Amino acid sequence: MFASTSGGGLDFGMPDVCLPGPVPYPNIASRTMATSVAYKVILGRGPAHTLATVIPISMGDNPGILGGVISRRNMGPSRRLVPYPKLLLQNKPAVRLGATGIQNQINVNGTTIAPSQVKVLLL
Template identity: 40%
Template sequence: MSAEDQAFPDVCNTPSGPAVVPTPYPNVAMNTTAIPTQSRFLIMCMPAHNMTTERATSMGDSAGVALGVISGLVMGPSRAKAGSDNLSIGGSPATKMGMPTKQNGANPNAFGLSISPSQTRLMAHR
């Protein structure tokens, strides 16, 4: 099972004939592409994610080949914008379902939400 971070709109410059038009696209980042920053705390035999975990790539805006309007990236990385108030993993707040995300770069082109769980063994409610 893989969690998804979804954002809309991810506005990218898209060629349309002789002009370049800003066009909104959906942006999806999968937790299976994440680079964990800690390896001591495992959930279901996989490293748990915290605020410093980065999803290496996102999908959905690849048609915007003239790059993102704000970030200047296409298929850029995704990262959590907020984490748990009371659960720290590896010294950083744990990420959890329903929290906001920054997608398509460090200067994000789109803000989204983590909308599905990647595991159901540990639930952080706050």
């Protein structure tokens, strides 16, 4: 799988059940908006992502104005929970394409589905 960076890529989670309703919405987070990245490690076009990387805003659940059923948040943060333990970037485990995590605070499970770059593989 390809290493994740701030050079692009998407995290996707479904269903993000929000109120009023409950109504399921898709939840998408763009890796270009990530914070707490490994700024000293550039892979492809952007800094590498680690387990500490957080995307502060996720989109797609905007019509659910009362927030998620579990988190009560709308457009909450996205982060990965399953790292690639064989590679440390600035003393934190790297993350890669296919890594799973949580989105919209804790309202939906998500996966990195689009690659950030296609040169560096973490096998």
